[in-house]
Amino acid sequence: MADSGTEAGPSDAPIPYLYAISLNLKNGGKLVFGELAHYGPGMLQDYAQLFALASSEQARYALELLGMKRRIANKYACPCGCGVRLGRCRFRHRLLPLRRLASRGCPLGRIRWEE
Numbered sequence: 001m002a003d004s005g006t007e008a009g010p011s012d013a014p015i016p017y018l019y020a021i022s023l024n025l026k027n028g029g030k031l032v033f034g035e036l037a038h039y040g041p042g043m044l045q046d047y048a049q050l051f052a053l054a055s056s057e058q059a060r061y062a063l064e065l066l067g068m069k070r071r072i073a074n075k076y077a078c079p080c081g082c083g084v085r086l087g088r089c090r091f092r093h094r095l096l097p098l099r100r101l102a103s104r105g106c107p108l109g110r111i112r113w114e115e
Contacts, residue, residue, distance in 0.1 A: 051094055053079060066095055 044056035062079040074087030
């Protein structure tokens with residue numbers, strides 16, 4: 001990358017959160033990208049952004065589906081709101097890599113998100 005004399009932007013940072021924190025520590029003030037709510041609601045907001053979903057409720061439903069066996073979860077409605085079941089929607093490709101990381105007994109659907 002050529003040096004243009006300007007600071008690197010958030011798209012150049014490997015993790016936008018760390019970029020925002022470094023700016024906050026350097027300049028003070030509010031976080032550049034805003035701040036998530038704390039505890040469960042903030043986690044759901046973060047998952048909604050991660051899954052590119054419109055609401056925290058859709059993210060909660062996606063996490064419940066991740067906690068199920070794939071053959072069972074694929075029969076439920078897709079959390080993206082398209083109206084088809086998860087097994088037929090392209091959204092399943094967003095969940096598949098995460099499904100490989102979680103164990104079968106992962107209690108994502110039983111977590112209390114309210115605090």
